[in-house]
Every structure is written in structure tokens, then in C-alpha cells.
Amino acid sequence: MxxxxxxxxxxxxxxxxxxxxxxxxxxxxxxxxxxxxxxxxxxxxxxxxxxxxxxxxxxxxxxxxxxxxxxxxxxxxxxxxxxxxxxxxxxxxxxxxxxxxxxxxxxxxxxxxxxxTMNRSLYQALFSFGQRDLAAIDEIDREDWQQYLQQLGAVGSAQWDQLIDQYQKDADRLYKPRGRKWPLNQDLHQYADLTDKINHARSKFQRYQDLQADLKSNQKILQQAQAELTRQKPVLQQLEHLRQLWPVYDEWRNSQQTSTPGNYLTDQQVITAQELQAKEKEIQRQHENYQQRIAVIDNSHVQPPRQTVQSIQSLQRLKERVVELQAEEALQQRQQTRVNNWQHELTTIKDRYHHPLPAPLDSRAKAELAQLLNTDPVSRTNANQFSGDLSRTSMFGIVGGFILFIIGLLANITFLTALGAIMAFATVMYLYYQRQGSHKNPTAIKDNSQALNVFGQKYGLQDFPPTQWLLMQGDLQRAVELVSQIKAAMQDQQRYDHQLAVFFQQLPPALQKLPLSSVKAKLDDLLEQRQQARQNVQANTREKATIASNLARLNQAYDKVYRQKMILYQQAGVHDNQQFTQYLAQRAAAQSQALASDAYGQQLTAADRQALSKYANKDELMSSFASIQKQIDQLSLTITKAQEKVQQDKVEITSLVEDGTLSNLEQERANLAAKIWHEVQEWLHYQLAVEWINKALAGASADRYPAIIHQAEKYFALLTNHRYTKINLTVDGIRVVRTDHEVFLVEELSQGTAEQLYISLRLGFVTVMSDQxxxxxxxxxxxxxxxxxxxxxxxxxxxxxxxxxxxxxxxxxxxxxxxxxxxxxxxxxxxx
Known part of the structure; x- marks a missing residue:
């Protein structure tokens, strides 16, 4: 192990x-x-x-x-x-x-x-040791090692040891050499007392000669029966020995009859066949794994490539539309800022005049109003010229400021926006003050009051002073422009809201309630998922192609392995794995039987095999054993009866003595002697059984003991650099012999040398018994x-x-x- x-x-x-x-x-x-x-x-x-x-x-x-x-x-x-x-x-x-x-x-x-047969105590006694064990080397004797040999070297030694213990206990319950309370000890003591009493009371008796003759005759019968019993007991012991060895002999004989398989493979061929079986199973396992992987790919819920591509294109267009709408949303936000500014400017203009504003005059009406306000041709001409020059200059300033204002809003540059607004406002104010300075005199206005009233009624200017009619035309024109711009911005906002509503209807339902800023991130996630799905489909397609190639390779490898395996199977005379397994079992059983035959054969001597071969079966052996046992029982009965007669003769002889108590004492001693005889027989039976078992166990392992000592001597010489050459293990202790032939007890050795001796004995025992x-x-x-x-x-x-x-x-x-x-x-x- x-x-x-x-x-x-x-x-x-x-x-x-x-x-x-x-x-x-x-x-x-x-x-x-x-x-x-x-x-x-x-x-x-x-x-x-x-x-x-x-x-x-x-x-x-x-x-x-x-x-x-x-x-x-x-x-x-x-x-x-x-x-x-x-x-x-x-x-x-x-x-x-x-x-x-x-x-x-x-x-x-x-x-x-x-x-x-190994147990914990035996293992720790032989195969495991430490410093505490080395210190106790002086406690080892030959009986300990002999017991270890018996436990490892003999068949069923543990059962034999139990039987020895039981027989020894049974014998000790009858008699102990130094005991007093045991039955046989007490009976022997009582017998000695009775003998002393009889010898003391014995005297002359009659009919002594006749009784002596009868006594001799009975004693002769007793001696013959005892002699025959002595001759038959070794026969019974031999049969008992054969009866104990019969299970070993039966196993050995059966192992000799076991036949090996007819079609024999070498060990290397068996290993090759098993390796081919393992390769075949591995190929089948890989084949099943590939098939399972194909099933997993086929069952995966991945969109077809064409549908995935269409979905990706649709999401890409939606994503582009989101970018466009986000840009337009930014424009709408800036446009809303402008609308707010326009609303403020329009409100300022309306607040300036405190009346609803009329429509601005066209160029013809302006010329007509100028004529009504200025009757002097020269002045009118100058005024017209001045008004024309002033209008062109103011238009440049207003348009330039407006352009700067728009550019600042679009570019989100506050400075340009403020500069444009200031420029336009300064131009308007300059135009206003210039026109205030160029008013015609009140007299002219008064002369044309009737015409001015008609003109004011016609163009809705009656709520304003005539002197402001020309000056306010710029504000009126600007108010019309602001209303138009606000209206256009509102229409643009409605158009954007409509586009946004249409866009959200095109989105998946889960995204329709999200703000536009979150839609793009969600669309990016969906695009990534669709693209990942397309990649998965492509990867699955490539993997299936690779699996198909691997399956073809595995099929070729399987065919090759299968052909090689079947060649060996045919040589072994089998056709499939199950039959090959049975073949291996038969082959292993045959090899095991051969090993068992050798093992059992080593436990049987040639004499034992020859003696056991005389019996066809165990029943025949038991019959011979029973026959001898019966003869011994008959002889024991004859001996008992002869002893009883001898005792009776002796009792009758002693009864002739004048003392009447002698007869009673003789009878009592005779009964006690018979009882002692039976007790001695039983005690000897146990003692002889113990001695016989010990000798049998010693014989079973006797050849190992010298080998152990020899091996231990080699190890001890190696460890001590060949200072010691001999080890003697006796009942009195351990003695070692140095190279100079001086003998030392283990107690005389140094601690290190004693420990080397202990290790040598342990390792020598382990080495010799390694086959067991x-x-x-x-x-x-x-x-x-x-x-x-x-x-x-x-x-x-x-x-x-x-x-x-x-x-x-x-x-x-x-x-x-x-x-x-x-x-x-x-x-x-x-x-x-």
C-alpha cells in the first residue's frame, strides 16, 4: 500500500x-x-x-x-x-x-x-514508531516478535490467538500451579489428605491374595487401554491438524483446477485495449458535447441576420433623426429667446404711443403726407431730399444692427447680440430726433389741417399728432416686422412640435415617454444590442462550421480507434465492450487464482498435501476423524471403568481392615480420584491444544524469523559503520556482538546505538514481511x-x-x- x-x-x-x-x-x-x-x-x-x-x-x-x-x-x-x-x-x-x-x-x-489482517495496534507496533518507542527497546523480547510473525505470517492467526486465549482461560478455571481455590487444586489437596488418613488407618485384611490378583488383572487392562490411547492420540492430533488445514488445501486444489482464458492477450495488449476504450469514450463524449452545443445554438433566441440588419438600419435612421431634432431643438430654444426679445420690443413700441398702432404708410402715402406737412416748394424739396438721405442712412443702421443681433443669437455670442440691439436702437433714436428738428412750421401745418384730418382718418392716424406721423413710420414698420417674425417663429415651433410627435410615434413603445435627451442613449443601447446579436449570429455560424469540421475529424478518429480495438477484441475472442469486461474479469480471476494457489501452496508442506490427498472431500476426512475420536472415547471409557474396578478392588482390600472407617475413606478417595482423573484429562486437553496451536503457528512462520534477524543485522551493521555484526534476540533480552566478538546487552549500549538497533529490527521485520x-x-x-x-x-x-x-x-x-x-x-x- x-x-x-x-x-x-x-x-x-x-x-x-x-x-x-x-x-x-x-x-x-x-x-x-x-x-x-x-x-x-x-x-x-x-x-x-x-x-x-x-x-x-x-x-x-x-x-x-x-x-x-x-x-x-x-x-x-x-x-x-x-x-x-x-x-x-x-x-x-x-x-x-x-x-x-x-x-x-x-x-x-x-x-x-x-x-x-492488519489492525491499528499491529500497525503501530510494526510500521509506525517514534522517540517514545525507541526509548523502550529494552522491553522487546523474542516472544513479542514471534507473536508479530504469527499474526502476519500464518493463516487465520487472529482466530487462532482467540482460540488459544479461550483454551488458556478454560484451563486456568480448573487448575493453577500456585492456586488454592481452583477445583483441581482443592481436589488434589483433599486427595492427599485422604491418602494420609488411609495410610494411617490401613492394617491387615483377609483375602488379600485374591483381591491382589484381580487388582493386577484390572491394572493390566488399564495399562493396555492407556497404551492404545497413547497410540491413537497422535493420530487424532494429525487428523485435527489436517481438518484445520482442509480449507487451505481445498482452496489450493480448486485454484489448481482453474483454467485460464483460451484466447490470451498480453498485459501490454490489455493496456492498449483499455486505452483504446478510453479514447473511444472520450471521442464519444466530445461528439456529444458538440451535438449539445449545436442544439444550444439552434435553440438560442437570436434574430435572423436579415431581420437584425433591417432593425439596425431602422435604429440608425432614428438615431440620425434624434441628432437632427436635437439640433433643431437648440435652434428652437434660441428662436424662443429671440421671440421673447421681439415680444419685449413690440410691447415697448406699443407702450410708447398709448394707442393701437395703425398700419405703416407706403411710399406714396409718405410723399403725400410730406406735401401736406410742407407747403414751401424749396423747403419741401429740401425736406424730401433730407428725408430720403435720412431714410437711407437709418435703414443701413437698422439693418446692420438687426443682422448683428441675429448673428449673435445664432452663434450664441452675447456681445454681438447686444451690439446689434444697441446699433438698431441708436439709429431709430437718431432718426426720431432728426425728424423732430425738421418739422415744418406750425403755420403750414395749420393751413393744411383739413387735409391732414382727412389723411389721418384715411390711414388711422387721427389719434396721434400730425407732427409724429412721419416720425412714427419707422416704429410702425418695425412693429409690422416684429409681428411677422413672431408669427413665423410660432409656425416654425408648431412645425417642430409636429415633427417631434411624428418621431416619437416611430420609436419603440418603451422609449416614447422618455425625454429627447435620453432617447439617444437608449437608441445607442438598442443599436449595441442589435449589433451584438448580429455578431452572435455570425459567431454561431462560424462555430457551427468549426463544429462540423471537428465532428468529421472525430468520426475519422473514432473509426480508426474502433478498428484497432476490434482487432484486439477478435484476438481475445470477444465482440463488444461488455464481453471484453467479462474477459478481463475471467483473466484477472485466473491470475488471482494463480497467485492464491502459490500463496496457499506455501502454507502447505509436501507431507500435508500428501496426507490430505488421501481424502476425496472434507466429509471423508471428518468421517476418519470421527472414527478415531470414537475409538479414543471408547478407550477413555474402558480406562475409566478399569480405574473404577481397580479402585473398587483397592477399596475392598482396605475394607478388610478391622477399622470400619477405612472402607469409607477408600471409597471416598476412589471417587475423588475418578473426579481428579476427569479434571486432569480436561485440563490436559486444554493445555495440549494450546501447545499444539502455538507449535503450529510457530511452524507456519518459523522460516521468517531467521530472515528477519539476518536483515536486521545487515541494517544494524550499515547504521553503525559495521561495528556490530550479530543480533541475538532471546527471552531474556537482546544481545549484540561487536566485530571484536564482545557481547553487549542492549542496556549497555549508548542511547543512539540502542535506537539504531531498534530501527534495524523494525525495518528488518517490515522488509522480510513486505510480501505479506x-x-x-x-x-x-x-x-x-x-x-x-x-x-x-x-x-x-x-x-x-x-x-x-x-x-x-x-x-x-x-x-x-x-x-x-x-x-x-x-x-x-x-x-x-
Whole structure:
């Protein structure tokens, strides 16, 4: 097993954290409180379950305080297959889910298939150690290592250990060597007391010879039965041994009969076929994605290109019309300013005369009025000439001022507007005062009063003094012009309002109630949307063309992959993926059966296979076992009866003694002896069973023990620079032999050398047993007492161990960062 990745949802100080174990050995650095122990506990807890929180385990759960999530997952590799082991909060160590690379999920049973007979205590005893374990090396003895060997090296060792414990408990309930209250201890004590009493009370008795002969005869029968029982017991033990091995033998025999598929593909061809299957699925997935994309494009609510173009043109025209209307609106605003000025000027003129203004005189009427006002021909001529010159000059001044006024309004130049108004007004005032100075004398006016009255009635001038009639003509003419200009401006405003109403009717309903200043922005948005829609249509068209090209390419690639796959399928004798899957399952089963056959075959000796081959099936073996058991039971019954007769003879012999209590004592002792016999048989039955099982388990793993010690000696020599060459592990402790043949107890070694010895034994055990149990080796700051040279040797050794086992080494030694090897820095993770 190899741990590739770890994800912690919540465990102690870690939450939502990922770790990638890419290096081997994998060095994990972190100072105190960085989370090393928490991470190591997480790895073990995911494999073997969370601590239950009771007793001393209440501080070993690592339930996080800053998140509700508790648990995480490990991505492990077992036999070149990836499995995701996820464990979360739950009962009995947490809820576990195991997912293989095909997506199949399972629970505890699937996890047991991955870890086998390994449990938490065994794993921590063999594959995980730290400074505290190194300090306890003097407590290791041969029995500990033998027990580890039995648990890993024998079939069903856990069940055998439970059976040994049960037999030992049953035996202890009957007898203990130093006990007093146990049944057999009490009966033996009572038997000794009875014997003392009988020997004390025994005296002469009659018929001694006859009873002695009968006693000898019964004793002979007893001896023969006991001899036969002694001969039959090994046979029964052998049959019991064969009965225990029958499941292994049956599996081995069945695996020998399993046939491999007829059409065989090499591993490389199988990998190629699986890669072709993956390519085929990927091509199908891409094909489906393209089809789905085409469906999405076809179902998108985008206007057709022609309709979109027409809509854009219409919106563009409306936008241009908005610009025109905005310009005209500005003109109308300036025109309204002029209208206001004209209204003011017209009101000023009307206020000046205090009467409704008549129509201005034409040139003929003006000439007629001039004649009426001036009777002197010379004066009239001069006046006419003066009036003509004055009219031309005033017209230039008025027209020039008006032009400047209009230009200032249109160009929005206040100075020109004011200058034009002042110029026109000054000209009018100048004309007025000049005409006041050129009035004819009152006498002339008086002479033509009748004619002037008629003239005034004719042209509506009767409300004004005749002397003002000529002078006011400029104001009257200006008033007519102002009325005409105001009327034209009002008509222009009505025309603009009509155009604006027609324009708003052409707008979309959502824009008809907006002000003209906001319509342009909205039209810009609509234009952008329409143009984006047109671009989307064009992009969709191009994308569909690209997808069509890709689909054609995928079809060609699919045909090629399919032909290559079918060539391999034909070689394997299958026609489709389902049959190929079945073929792979049969092939894997055949390979598994072959491996199982080898494994089971290693657990059976040649003698065991030869002995088991005599029986066709388990029933036949059980029949032989039952037959021998029956014979032994019959012999036991014969022995019991013979013993009873012997005892009866002895009782009858002793009853002949004059003391009447002797008979009772003999009978009581005989009954007690029979009871002791049955208790001894039962106790021996348990003890022999325990001894037989221990010998069987020791035999199953005996070949491993020397290999472990040999491997440990090689590692110990490497770590100590070949100062020590031999390791002896005895029931009394550990002894090592130096190159000068001097022997040392482990207590006599320095702490660093003792720790090197402990690590050598651990790693030697792990290396030899890697074919039975290959798990990651986790070391928690195990080299604190090593100097730099020893630490470097240790790292070199871990490099060798990493060839077969994954090694994960936690350390707080900051010097490890300077060795140039790839590490996981927990301190850096904590600072992120």
C-alpha cells in the first residue's frame, strides 16, 4: 500500500487541507505545534478508524473546534490500483467509504480487503514508531516478535490467538500451579489428605491374595487401554491438524483446477485495449458535447441576420433623426429667446404711443403726407431730399444692427447680440430726433389741417399728432416686422412640435415617454444590442462550421480507434465492450487464482498435501476423524471403568481392615480420584491444544524469523559503520556482538546505538514481511539522538527501504531543509 494524497476536511488544527506524498521517502518538516502528530494520527485514523473518545482515548480524537467537518480521505495505491478511502464522523470508528478507480464503492468489507489482517495496534507496533518507542527497546523480547510473525505470517492467526486465549482461560478455571481455590487444586489437596488418613488407618485384611490378583488383572487392562490411547492420540492430533488445514488445501486444489482464458492477450495488449476504450469514450463524449452545443445554438433566441440588419438600419435612421431634432431643438430654444426679445420690443413700441398702432404708410402715402406737412416748394424739396438721405442712412443702421443681433443669437455670442440691439436702437433714436428738428412750421401745418384730418382718418392716424406721423413710420414698420417674425417663429415651433410627435410615434413603445435627451442613449443601447446579436449570429455560424469540421475529424478518429480495438477484441475472442469486461474479469480471476494457489501452496508442506490427498472431500476426512475420536472415547471409557474396578478392588482390600472407617475413606478417595482423573484429562486437553496451536503457528512462520534477524543485522551493521555484526534476540533480552566478538546487552549500549538497533529490527521485520503486509512506514521524529553522520546513514537506509515500502518521516529538525531533498513544510502551510 502507498499513500499518494491526503485531504483533511477537519482533523485537529487542520481543515480543508491537501497533502501530496509524491516523494519516497517523504520528509515532512515542522517545528513543535506545527501539526506533525495531528497529520500522522489522521493517516492512521483514516485506515483503522477514529478513536472512540473513551478513557485515555478522549484526547486522541482530534475533533476540530473551528469547523463542523470531521474526517477526510486518502488516495492509496494497492497492487497498482488506486482507491479513495474516505472516513467521516460516525459510530464504531467513523463511517468509511472505499471507491476504486472504476467508481465502485464499498464500506468496511472493502477496506478489510485492502488492509487484510492488519489492525491499528499491529500497525503501530510494526510500521509506525517514534522517540517514545525507541526509548523502550529494552522491553522487546523474542516472544513479542514471534507473536508479530504469527499474526502476519500464518493463516487465520487472529482466530487462532482467540482460540488459544479461550483454551488458556478454560484451563486456568480448573487448575493453577500456585492456586488454592481452583477445583483441581482443592481436589488434589483433599486427595492427599485422604491418602494420609488411609495410610494411617490401613492394617491387615483377609483375602488379600485374591483381591491382589484381580487388582493386577484390572491394572493390566488399564495399562493396555492407556497404551492404545497413547497410540491413537497422535493420530487424532494429525487428523485435527489436517481438518484445520482442509480449507487451505481445498482452496489450493480448486485454484489448481482453474483454467485460464483460451484466447490470451498480453498485459501490454490489455493496456492498449483499455486505452483504446478510453479514447473511444472520450471521442464519444466530445461528439456529444458538440451535438449539445449545436442544439444550444439552434435553440438560442437570436434574430435572423436579415431581420437584425433591417432593425439596425431602422435604429440608425432614428438615431440620425434624434441628432437632427436635437439640433433643431437648440435652434428652437434660441428662436424662443429671440421671440421673447421681439415680444419685449413690440410691447415697448406699443407702450410708447398709448394707442393701437395703425398700419405703416407706403411710399406714396409718405410723399403725400410730406406735401401736406410742407407747403414751401424749396423747403419741401429740401425736406424730401433730407428725408430720403435720412431714410437711407437709418435703414443701413437698422439693418446692420438687426443682422448683428441675429448673428449673435445664432452663434450664441452675447456681445454681438447686444451690439446689434444697441446699433438698431441708436439709429431709430437718431432718426426720431432728426425728424423732430425738421418739422415744418406750425403755420403750414395749420393751413393744411383739413387735409391732414382727412389723411389721418384715411390711414388711422387721427389719434396721434400730425407732427409724429412721419416720425412714427419707422416704429410702425418695425412693429409690422416684429409681428411677422413672431408669427413665423410660432409656425416654425408648431412645425417642430409636429415633427417631434411624428418621431416619437416611430420609436419603440418603451422609449416614447422618455425625454429627447435620453432617447439617444437608449437608441445607442438598442443599436449595441442589435449589433451584438448580429455578431452572435455570425459567431454561431462560424462555430457551427468549426463544429462540423471537428465532428468529421472525430468520426475519422473514432473509426480508426474502433478498428484497432476490434482487432484486439477478435484476438481475445470477444465482440463488444461488455464481453471484453467479462474477459478481463475471467483473466484477472485466473491470475488471482494463480497467485492464491502459490500463496496457499506455501502454507502447505509436501507431507500435508500428501496426507490430505488421501481424502476425496472434507466429509471423508471428518468421517476418519470421527472414527478415531470414537475409538479414543471408547478407550477413555474402558480406562475409566478399569480405574473404577481397580479402585473398587483397592477399596475392598482396605475394607478388610478391622477399622470400619477405612472402607469409607477408600471409597471416598476412589471417587475423588475418578473426579481428579476427569479434571486432569480436561485440563490436559486444554493445555495440549494450546501447545499444539502455538507449535503450529510457530511452524507456519518459523522460516521468517531467521530472515528477519539476518536483515536486521545487515541494517544494524550499515547504521553503525559495521561495528556490530550479530543480533541475538532471546527471552531474556537482546544481545549484540561487536566485530571484536564482545557481547553487549542492549542496556549497555549508548542511547543512539540502542535506537539504531531498534530501527534495524523494525525495518528488518517490515522488509522480510513486505510480501505479506506492505504498508507505509511512518516515523515520528525518530532520530533525535542521532548525530549528523548517523542521521545521514539513516536517510540512506530509508532510501533503500523505500524501494519496497513507502516511507513517511516526520521531523522537527530544521537541518533537514538544508539537505537538498524534497520536503513538505508544515510551517509554511501554517503561514499561508
Amino acid at each position: 502507498k499513500i499518494k494524497k491526503a485531504h483533511i476536511d477537519g482533523f485537529g488544527k487542520w481543515h480543508d487541507q491537501d497533502f501530496n506524498f509524491t516523494a519516497n521517502p517523504q520528509i515532512i518538516y515542522g517545528p513543535n505545534e506545527a501539526g506533525k502528530t495531528t497529520l500522522m494520527a489522521f493517516l492512521v485514523s483514516i485506515l483503522f478508524g477514529f478513536a472512540d473518545g473513551r478513557g485515555k482515548n478522549r484526547f486522541a480524537q482530534y475533533i476540530p473546534k473551528d469547523t463542523s467537518s470531521y474526517g477526510g480521505s486518502l488516495l492509496v495505491e494497492v497492487n497498482d490500483q488506486d482507491y479513495l478511502i474516505k472516513r467521516q464522523r460516525g459510530r464504531n470508528g467513523g463511517k468509511v467509504i472505499v471507491t476504486d478507480s472504476q467508481g465502485h464503492q464499498g464500506g468496511e468489507q472493502e477496506l478489510e480487503k485492502l488492509i487484510g 503486509a506492505n504498508f507505509p512506514i511512518i516515523i515520528d521524529d525518530g532520530f533525535v539522538n542521532f548525530d549528523n553522520v548517523r542521521r545521514q546513514r539513516m536517510l540512506d537506509l530509508l532510501e533503500k527501504i523505500a524501494v519496497k515500502n513507502q516511507v513517511i518521516y516526520f521531523t522537527a529538525n530544521e537541518r533537514i531543509k538544508g539537505l537538498g531533498i524534497k520536503i513538505i513544510d508544515l510551517q509554511a502551510l501554517n503561514h499561508e
